[in-house]
Amino acid sequence: MIQASSRKCPRTLLLIAVVVCHGAAWAQTPEDVLTYRGPDREQKLVEGAKKEGQVVIYAAMIQNQAMRPMADGFGRKYPFIKLTTWRADSEDIVQKAAAEVRANNVVADLIEGTGAGEQAVAANIAQPFYVPAVEGLAPAYRNPIGLWAPTRLSYYSIAYNTKQVAPEKAPRTYADLLDPQWRGKMAWRIGSSTGTPLFLTNLRLAWGEEKARAYFEELREQKIVNFGAGSARTLVDRVIAGEYAIALNIFAHHPLISKAKGAPVNSRLMDPVATTAATMSVVKGLHHPYAAMLLADYILSKEGQAILARAEYFPVDPDVPPLPALAEVVPKVAGLAENLVGPDQLIKYTDSSEDIYQKLFR
Amino acid sequence: MSVSAEDREEWGRARMSPLVALIVAILLILILPPTLFLIATSLHVTRPDGSFGPFTLQYYRQLLTSPYLAASLRNTVVYAIGSAVVAITLGVTAALIVERTNAPGRRHAFLAAILSLGVPHVLYVVAWLLLLGRAGPVNALIERMGGAAQSLDVYSMWGMIVIEGIGFAPLTFLLMAAVLRSTDASFEEAAMMSGAGPLRTFRAITLRLGLPGILALLLLIFIRAFESFEVPALVGLAGNVSVLTTDIYQSSKNASLRSYGESGAYAICLLLIVVLLLIWHHRLAAHARRFQTITGKGYQPRIIDLGAARPAATFLLLLTFLLVTLLPVGMLVFASLQPFYEGLTVESFARFTLDNYATILAPGSFRDAVANTLLLGIGTATAVVPFTALCAWLAVRRRPGAWLIDQIATAPLVFPAIVMSVAFLQVFVSLPIPLYGTLTSVVIASTVRFLPYGMRYAYAGVLQIHEDLEDAAKTAGAPPRLVFVRVVLPLIAAALVSCWLFVFLQAVQNIALPLLLVGPGTEVVAVALFDLWQNGQVTELAAMGVLWVALMLAVSACFHFTAVRYQHGI
Numbered sequence: 001m002i003q004a005s006s007r008k009c010p011r012t013l014l015l016i017a018v019v020v021c022h023g024a025a026w027a028q029t030p031e032d033v034l035t036y037r038g039p040d041r042e043q044k045l046v047e048g049a050k051k052e053g054q055v056v057i058y059a060a061m062i063q064n065q066a067m068r069p070m071a072d073g074f075g076r077k078y079p080f081i082k083l084t085t086w087r088a089d090s091e092d093i094v095q096k097a098a099a100e101v102r103a104n105n106v107v108a109d110l111i112e113g114t115g116a117g118e119q120a121v122a123a124n125i126a127q128p129f130y131v132p133a134v135e136g137l138a139p140a141y142r143n144p145i146g147l148w149a150p151t152r153l154s155y156y157s158i159a160y161n162t163k164q165v166a167p168e169k170a171p172r173t174y175a176d177l178l179d180p181q182w183r184g185k186m187a188w189r190i191g192s193s194t195g196t197p198l199f200l201t202n203l204r205l206a207w208g209e210e211k212a213r214a215y216f217e218e219l220r221e222q223k224i225v226n227f228g229a230g231s232a233r234t235l236v237d238r239v240i241a242g243e244y245a246i247a248l249n250i251f252a253h254h255p256l257i258s259k260a261k262g263a264p265v266n267s268r269l270m271d272p273v274a275t276t277a278a279t280m281s282v283v284k285g286l287h288h289p290y291a292a293m294l295l296a297d298y299i300l301s302k303e304g305q306a307i308l309a310r311a312e313y314f315p316v317d318p319d320v321p322p323l324p325a326l327a328e329v330v331p332k333v334a335g336l337a338e339n340l341v342g343p344d345q346l347i348k349y350t351d352s353s354e355d356i357y358q359k360l361f362r
Numbered sequence: 363m364s365v366s367a368e369d370r371e372e373w374g375r376a377r378m379s380p381l382v383a384l385i386v387a388i389l390l391i392l393i394l395p396p397t398l399f400l401i402a403t404s405l406h407v408t409r410p411d412g413s414f415g416p417f418t419l420q421y422y423r424q425l426l427t428s429p430y431l432a433a434s435l436r437n438t439v440v441y442a443i444g445s446a447v448v449a450i451t452l453g454v455t456a457a458l459i460v461e462r463t464n465a466p467g468r469r470h471a472f473l474a475a476i477l478s479l480g481v482p483h484v485l486y487v488v489a490w491l492l493l494l495g496r497a498g499p500v501n502a503l504i505e506r507m508g509g510a511a512q513s514l515d516v517y518s519m520w521g522m523i524v525i526e527g528i529g530f531a532p533l534t535f536l537l538m539a540a541v542l543r544s545t546d547a548s549f550e551e552a553a554m555m556s557g558a559g560p561l562r563t564f565r566a567i568t569l570r571l572g573l574p575g576i577l578a579l580l581l582l583i584f585i586r587a588f589e590s591f592e593v594p595a596l597v598g599l600a601g602n603v604s605v606l607t608t609d610i611y612q613s614s615k616n617a618s619l620r621s622y623g624e625s626g627a628y629a630i631c632l633l634l635i636v637v638l639l640l641i642w643h644h645r646l647a648a649h650a651r652r653f654q655t656i657t658g659k660g661y662q663p664r665i666i667d668l669g670a671a672r673p674a675a676t677f678l679l680l681l682t683f684l685l686v687t688l689l690p691v692g693m694l695v696f697a698s699l700q701p702f703y704e705g706l707t708v709e710s711f712a713r714f715t716l717d718n719y720a721t722i723l724a725p726g727s728f729r730d731a732v733a734n735t736l737l738l739g740i741g742t743a744t745a746v747v748p749f750t751a752l753c754a755w756l757a758v759r760r761r762p763g764a765w766l767i768d769q770i771a772t773a774p775l776v777f778p779a780i781v782m783s784v785a786f787l788q789v790f791v792s793l794p795i796p797l798y799g800t801l802t803s804v805v806i807a808s809t810v811r812f813l814p815y816g817m818r819y820a821y822a823g824v825l826q827i828h829e830d831l832e833d834a835a836k837t838a839g840a841p842p843r844l845v846f847v848r849v850v851l852p853l854i855a856a857a858l859v860s861c862w863l864f865v866f867l868q869a870v871q872n873i874a875l876p877l878l879l880v881g882p883g884t885e886v887v888a889v890a891l892f893d894l895w896q897n898g899q900v901t902e903l904a905a906m907g908v909l910w911v912a913l914m915l916a917v918s919a920c921f922h923f924t925a926v927r928y929q930h931g932i
Binding site: 187261 | 409410411412413491492495496497594595596599600602608611612613701702703704705713724784787788791792798799877878880881882883885890893895897898899900
């Protein structure tokens with residue numbers, strides 16, 4: 001509350017107000033809190049968060065397996081903060097948060113999801129923030145001015161039905177997908193930026209426009225089924241049920257989870273492996289900057305990343321390993337090139353990849 | 363637009379009773395925000411932050427100049443007619459048997475209809491695909507008998523028609539049963555006694571008297587088919603059968619932020635079509651006396667003794683039950699007991715597991731959301747039913763200006779649920795009163811969404827009540843309020859009970875509408891379902907579906923028994 005009104009006051013008045021209201025406690029504008037880099041960061045955040053008492057995150061993480069354990073862990077560490085979560089798809093999250101910002105009725109402090117950070121930037125509702133943990137990450141995983149930070153990674157591969165396709169016959173390279181025997185037997189997911197556009201963008205970035213375009217012209221002849229409803233997980237389920245022999249560009253770990261239960265499905269990475277990062281952003285005009293920063297720190301801490309790993313996600317922290325059962329689809333482990341279609345690139349290329357889809361594959 | 367002379371006269375004189383004016387005002391407050399938003403969306407570029415950018419006609423242009431328009435339009439019309447024929451054939455046949463004959467066990471048909479309506483639509487479609495898909499048991503059987511060449515390809519127009527049509531059969535059944543129950547059967551008896559056979563009686567009497575109900579159904583099914591998405595997307599797209607909704611879905615960019623320009627433009631076009639259809643419907647209803655069979659003269663629906671044909675009728679009912687309920691629900695139960703779904707194979711029977719149920723019933727979103735969801739359903743149905751009963755009565759009795767009520771209350775039928783959700787989000791988040799994120803806000807939006815269904819149920823019901831009954835009450839000195847409460851409501855109770863259940867069942871499983879409106883703490887089960895749909899395996903989704911159907915059945919049974927007791931009481 002103090003922070004919200006402080007912007008309107010001259011500096012001296014602000015200082016007086018701060019001293020009066022907070023005694024000797026440290027208090028700054030929300031901008032200062034969000035980007036504070038001092039060694040006493042956690043201590044100051046804790047002090048401020050105690051006064052705020054709560055924090056709200058809109059996240060696309062699965063509620064039961066990921067968000068709930070994350071909230072439990074955070075609650076144990078900071079019992080004085082009430083964490084409220086709301087789960088939806090990234091697009092819905094940004095839409096809701098943007099509506100809140102425009103109506104000046106901001107409920108969310110943090111938002112998280114695949115594409116969430118970049119969309120928040122596009123919608124102009126993101127505010128720069130600093131999390132120490134991002135310093136250990138490669139530049140591609142960071143936003144130069146801290147408008148978003150990555151939280152978890154996703155790797156994409158093909159899924160194939162092992163009863164219809166013997167492992168030795170399953171495609172190993174993108175060129176193998178052009179084999180006439182797969183004509184009409186492959187499906188991919190349309191209607192999501194991590195579906196067909198990502199498949200196309202990945203190859204455009206890795207191969208260059210010309211080579212990629214020539215490949216797409218050939219791939220077009222394969223009459224890929226445009227799977228229109230449901231998620232990538234749903235598409236894998238359709239492969240297990242035998243409706244399609246092969247699914248392109250699905251989350252590489254989904255087939256492994258089903259395979260472990262005995263399902264006739266497997267995934268195969270293909271070089272280059274499309275990789276994306278889910279991101280989080282701070283919402284402009286947030287009411288709980290201290291608690292929000294504690295939560296952001298916690299999600300990127302070893303503890304938070306381990307919770308995500310247990311929820312079958314791939315941690316963004318290179319020191320936190322994914323579940324052993326899922327390690328085989330980590331490109332590094334498989335000895336393949338990881339082609340990070342970075343958050344900014346995903347946005348930048350999606351439109352033109354959509355156009356390619358419309359012209360060639362619809 | 364052609365408006366009847368009578369309407370023009372009404373409008374010209376601008377007479378409007380205070381009650382009608384009040385209802386029109388309430389309706390406008392409810393419906394104007396999403397309507398205006400829809401129009402604005404279709405005419406403006408949407409900026410990444412959700413605000414409107416410059417004015418444009420590009421969405422209408424795209425819609426009308428799409429190279430796929432002709433084929434999609436043709437497919438949509440075939441699909442709409444086809445599914446309407448399937449739904450009406452199944453629903454009307456079942457309703458006739460239940461309401462007009464003494465076939466044994468006929469009353470259980472209600473339970474079957476409710477059971478089927480309790481299955482979330484997405485799951486319903488998935489269940490049919492599990493059944494008829496390439497790896498489904500039906501094709502396995504065909505291949506064993508006649509070879510792979512004869513196998514069915516469900517990803518085709520007939521597949522879409524069958525699945526959508528069967529999915530709509532419970533609605534047609536409930537509506538027609540309500541209409542038939544309030545139609546005096548003595549006309550049919552008279553026809554039979556004059557020597558007309560059952561078929562002729564059906565054609566000349568039952569069908570004609572039931573015309574308002576059938577027209578209401580046609581209207582609903584037609585529009586629903588025009589805006590339906592699940593079946594076209596899951597069934598049609600995979601077989602390259604494109605209809606208008608999937609055409610728009612494929613054309614609209616999913617980059618950066620969502621824009622609903624094209625679907626908005628499409629919805630506005632549909633809205634115009636609905637307005638025309640309603641004007642036509644309204645003119646037809648002007649001759650309502652033709653259909654009024656509930657007069658003061660000892661009205662009592664009578665039962666036709668089928669004699670030796672009784673088992674045949676029961677068999678027909680069972681067959682419908684098998685198609686509409688047993689097969690899809692059975693497929694769900696089977697899939698819910700599997701660790702993964704690989705078709706109905708011999709090995710799969712050795713793999714039964716309860717793991718999926720353990721996952722769903724573990725502490726988490728499903729358990730948390732049940733209470734909210736029931737409140738949402740009860741709130742919505744309880745708001746929609748009496749309100750639309752009053753609206754329909756005023757509209758049918760042609761109170762000055764009341765034709766407007768019907769028009770306005772039917773408009774939400776064509777609003778895409780997601781656009782409505784966005785519209786209401788913008789409204790609630792900007793209101794000075796703290797409605798944003800509350801369950802009340804979801805109930806309000808949901809009430810608007812289901813007004814058209816309430817209208818059609820109640821309209822068909824009121825249309826059959828002869829004015830004499832109300833006149834008698836009026837002559838005896840009853841004020842209009844009392845006439846409505848003591849005469850009209852009891853006479854259309856059957857239609858209202860069906861309507862309440864239908865709205866309840868639809869409201870609790872609507873995914874798109876509450877998506878953006880619920881906030882932390884007001885989650886509904888549909889959100890948990892959506893979670894699973896996005897991230898869960900189909901077997902977990904099936905387990906949730908089965909639990910859900912069981913819960914709905916329990917709620918419906920409670921309701922049914924209460925309703926029956928109430929009806930006996932009056």
